Amino acid sequence: MEPRHPRAKAAGKRQRLTAATARVLHEQGVERTTIADIARAADVPAGNVYYYFKTKDELVQAALAEHAGHLGELTALLDRLPDPRERLKALIGAWVGRRETAARYGCPMGTLAVELDKRAEGGLDLEAGRVIRLLLDWVEQQYRELGAADPEGLALALVGAYQGMSLLSSALRDPEIMTREGARLVRELDSLA
Template identity: 60%
Template sequence: MTDSKSQVGAKIGKRERLIDAAMRVFYEQGIEKTTIADIAAAADVPVGNVYYYFKTKDQFIEAVVAGHAEVLARTVAELEPLPGPAERLRAMIRGWVEQRETAARFGCPFGTLATELDKRADGFRGEPARVMGLLVDWARGQFAELGRPDAAELAIAFVAAYQGISVLTNTFRDPGLMVTEGARLERWIDELAGS
């Protein structure tokens, strides 16, 4: 007889593997080019088993969008103990710069997904905008904590700078662009913080 707890654990593990694989394959290939069989292969799950967890590609997309929100939430939680908003903003920038090689190949993990989903007639029900809004809201909070009355505008500029440099880094396949822009953004944060 099998232990039902271990069966539940196996199901959670397999589902998580499928979501992680979908995040990676959608990022590297794009949604339109990706098949459920591609995701199954990347997760090392028999394609017939996939349908137990996900019946459609849209269900994968929902899970991937939620996965990106979770990644952002974890990132923000890891930055929270830093002493102040300028340090948190600079740490976010450094995290982006650390991903420069991947950005040079594929762009921003969530920005590329959001752009692709926006091309759909339903825009995926605004979910990409909601998740991108989480980053904008976090940045607005950091700038507000710096005492900036223009925190909302600065938050948009902060996220736009990252999204823009991700596109350029990817277009020119030049990770150095991300390094240069990261340094400029850090100087900008220092100026805004009066450092």
């Protein structure tokens, strides 16, 4: 077996750091997370983190990009379904499928956006909003394809319901809130003319 190219090795390490950052920030929050926490989660020496990311804010930016990437992958997968109603149902199914994580930590983007909004500097709150906007736009497009009246309002209601059920599930440490509310959202979709 030949050794990996140094650039490929560096890209792999950077990706591990990015994924670890997204996970650790979700579990611990921005303020409680240290560079050492991220390095440990990525299995990288703490000093190496600074080779890839100069500041904690750069790590947060990388985590936001990671979340946007995951959202892009999910919506691309859902876009393979022929019917927009089925796409929305599958989205809800994906949310409900992460109910244990939501019950423990909340929504990864929602909790990060709220935390970043409380910081006085950086503008990362606006970047978090852009990631959430990607989801809203995709959901709105599904409602448009369904021919629904007020697709923008319906998108806000659906994504807002997800944020609410994630928050309540986390606050009450009850993953079944996600299950019950997910089923209610699916029923609403089925009743949509």
